[in-house]
Amino acid sequence: MSGWERHASSGAFGDGAVRTYHVSKSYIAGTFALHDLTLEVKKGEFVFLTGSSGAGKTTLLKLLFAAERPSEGQILVLGRNIARLRESAIPALRRRIGVVFQDFKLLNRLTIEDNVAVSLEVVGTPRREARARAFRLLKQVGLQHRRYHHPLSLSGGEQQRVAIARALVNEPEILLADEPTGNLDPELTIEIMDLISSASTRGTTVIVATHDHNVLERYGKRTIHLEGGRLAEDTPATGAEP
Amino acid sequence: MSGWERHASSGAFGDGAVRTYHVSKSYIAGTFALHDLTLEVKKGEFVFLTGSSGAGKTTLLKLLFAAERPSEGQILVLGRNIARLRESAIPALRRRIGVVFQDFKLLNRLTIEDNVAVSLEVVGTPRREARARAFRLLKQVGLQHRRYHHPLSLSGGEQQRVAIARALVNEPEILLADEPTGNLDPELTIEIMDLISSASTRGTTVIVATHDHNVLERYGKRTIHLEGGRLAEDTPATGAEP
Amino acid sequence: MKRFGAILLSLVRSGFRGLQSSPVTSAVAVLTISVALVLGGGFALLVSNMGGVLERFGEELQVVAYLEDGLEPDEARALADSVRTVEGVAAVALVTKDEALRRFRETTGGGALLEGLDQNPLPASVEVRLIEARRTPEGLAVVVSALSGLPGVSELAHGQEWVEGYARFVALVRTTAVGLGIVLGIAALMIVANTIRLAVYAREDEIEIMALVGASRSFVRIPFLIEGTVQGAVGGGLALLLLYTGYLLALPQLEYGLELVLGNVTPHFFGASGALTVVAAGSGLGLLGSATALVGARSGS
């Protein structure tokens, strides 16, 4: 048992929702998408993730919800060690995490309401309730009038908002959002970011990967900056709440 | 024959690369994605297209390369009337237009070099030449080292740059770019926008849909603003070339 | 409990939603299953009808016990009765000397051949038919040895060769039927599995996305299994319909031919249990097909 693991099991991490410890990820032998990354995000914290194209933002998020396994290092998410998680334990973990994918990943054969409700149905929420909650979320992202439409008949920004609604609908303990406003205009961006930050004030730990400097400045939260897979900067929150 | 068509056939449009005349597009009966849009873009012009999510930007671009047909009105692109174009004449038109899709639309089963080269191969460019030119474009978007990889192993921003390379590789007469920098950080955004604007200076007519106010300000080009499918504002270029 | 019910409902619903939302793929799968079942079911029908024909062939098999010349009609009848009690004997018919002569005249056409004789040279005989289980060389030997011990029997004609030929023919037909049945069954299973596998492949994205939003393995997979089973059942029903149509169309032709060649064997279609078996086979194929298809599908984790 390494020193780190002894710490983890003895609860020395305190209120860490996410901890990575010397994590590396290599897709192609000899190159690293992430390299020796050690960081902690506390419960309820709101963190921005920045870095240029290919810096490893998406990779880091993927590791956190066990879509990929680290090549090296240990990852603790909600008290579970991702590197050693059994395959069968993954769904249970994912239900506690909401994810907005960079490419949305909507189910094209379902209506957008069903797309949002699916997050609830997988945990056995009765359909009526699931649909009612999905409707509420769709209203918050301004798409309630489209609820019976299918994703392919929505504009890019509309699809993105469906993805956000799906990630938030089951009030996850952690929200991972990958470029959630890349297809939105500045006004909508603020609306959506306000929605996300209100989830954060209700206790959800939030990690948002973004390129949008206006957003970074406006919210003034802690910002983790990646460069070529390495942690380049970790700027604490300025407290400039809008 | 309407007055407009007589104009068109007598060449009264002069050097218009794109003209729309009272164009409407309705996907769902009773609602309009575009409504009564009349505008002209001259040959070699550089135009930004703005508007909030669902305003009709993508719809307009789709109409211009005949991915959709207008519900009403006439569209003239490179001298051809889209509303009446025979199915079999569409490929020839599309080969003169480069398109960066909002959702990239890369061929996942091909390498990224082949993805770029495919634009050339459809017109019968010999493979050697097609690959050489694809390589040159990949270099310009900074992805030459990934040329043998497949799109799914690229980050979002990397995929977007492949899409841009594919749109530019056959030196199209018109470039339609739908949110081409939505997944790029500010530095890369400028690089890519410079690439696009250099194509424009070589004579390509460029229409870029974007939400990025920094870009709009930096380039100070003519900006067409849509609101709910209608033309809300048409701001001429400020001439503030960077 | 409520949670479980909700999940179950949601599984069934999304199974049917799958059918509905990809009608072309579903139709293709149903069609393929029904084509496979038409082949398999048609073959089963053929074999079951051939069974009747074989049965008739087998009935031709008999052991003839020629009787000693001096035997009185009463004695002959008593002997026939005692033969009836021998194990393995299904039916016994007494052929008197007169009857034998009549038959001979009939078959040789005219019987001028025996005209010059002052007395009937043909012996009386007892014709013995065997029960089905004894229509083998071994079974025959048992019956023959029992008969040959009876007093009054002068000679036994038992067509040993015929029996051997028949037994081998039946064995050949059975082996061929079983062999072809296995080949057809495997072919049907493979074809159906392949079709459903491709249908699942087309929806791999969906499987992956479901896994990414926290669906368990079974939550993702069960709808596909339900879908496959339903497709299989529908395919089975369609196959039954096609088979019956084909049967009705082919019947006039077949009856005419079969009657001439094989006597009055009446062709028959599946009964209720046979029909049910076809539909069940369809469901089974669909279920098994989707189950094997899912083995290869990427899971998104």
Place this chain on the structure above:
Amino acid sequence: MKRFGAILLSLVRSGFRGLQSSPVTSAVAVLTISVALVLGGGFALLVSNMGGVLERFGEELQVVAYLEDGLEPDEARALADSVRTVEGVAAVALVTKDEALRRFRETTGGGALLEGLDQNPLPASVEVRLIEARRTPEGLAVVVSALSGLPGVSELAHGQEWVEGYARFVALVRTTAVGLGIVLGIAALMIVANTIRLAVYAREDEIEIMALVGASRSFVRIPFLIEGTVQGAVGGGLALLLLYTGYLLALPQLEYGLELVLGNVTPHFFGASGALTVVAAGSGLGLLGSATALVGARSGS
């Protein structure tokens, strides 16, 4: 010209690239095609082998011309020779009175029946076999009428019934074979078309994207047709291999059974042209399958 060559090359290349880049789907399609062809080819093999059996059955058919009792052996021989020249006659065998008696003794076993007679009551005869084309009721009638006009012939036995039965049996077998062949062919085509259709469906995005970057209809479609054809050819080859393996495995069993039941008919496998036909059928199925699959595909425009 150079442009055209480049396009052609690019089409062929992307056809093969398709095979390579979706190995599972390709394998599934190849497997399905080969399964369909194993069924169809196996059936063709069965029919072609059954042809030999029917042929042998037909050879049993003969017309027997009984000769007048006073005829000298020389006269009988001359008559046999003249029968040989009758149109439709394939072979002629003379059966003398002595030969007839010998045969009678043999078949009735012992022949004690004729023991008391002072002279041989059996007539000499000429056994006439017909060429294949005449083995029908009509053909038989022509030959019979020609024979009945010959001097020295007292009576003709021609098994009209047997011929009718045979003719109907052959017709039945032919009809069944053609019917089953058509059903199997349609089934194979549908199954293959369905499989390839699903494979194409899985790549509809690709078709759409190609159209969006300005590929013409044929530039998008031809690679799929090439792919289908190649898959079909490979499937055909595989089917041939499977059939041959099955043939080798089944042969010992079949030979044993067939020999006993039908005499020494030697089973045979496809010749070179038959084998080629199987592969060609595979390619054809693949091509046709992909062509029909593309009809339904969305074009992206």
